[in-house]
Amino acid sequence: MHKYKFSVSMMVLLAVAGGSMPYAARAENLLMHRVQQESSMNLPSRGMSMAQVEQKYGAPQRKLTPRGGDSQKHPTINRWDYSNFIVYFERSHVIHSVLNTPAGNNTSPSTVN
Incomplete structure (x- = not known):
């Protein structure tokens, strides 16, 4: 019984984490794009x-x-x-x-x- 609860909990955790991956990847891409823009600009x-x-x-x-x-x-x-x-x-x-x-x-x- 304990193994079953752990498996369900793990599946829920993985589903939630997996569902947020596109948002995390998008945020990372936006940050990388901004850093690239800043490095190519002539900033103080x-x-x-x-x-x-x-x-x-x-x-x-x-x-x-x-x-x-x-x-x-x-x-x-x-x-x-x-x-x-x-x-x-x-x-x-x-x-x-x-x-x-x-x-x-x-x-x-x-x-x-």
Whole structure:
């Protein structure tokens, strides 16, 4: 009897996992596509200063209110929005640049202020 319950449980688990595989594969494909796009674009690179970014790419469309800066462990983080990409700065140097896509996680940032 115990073996039978285990088998049914395993079948249900496999069915659920198998059913979600297309979604996981699609998400992985979307992520890979985004990484490929970012690597082929001329985005601000890590370590560039704010002045260098503005000199090379022009003024951003929007400079969000800085966050953090309340302690050594929480340095000031700035975010500049351009039409095609977003630049994140730690204090005054680039730490990351990403494509500005309608993924839902980087739209309408003014509501976060």
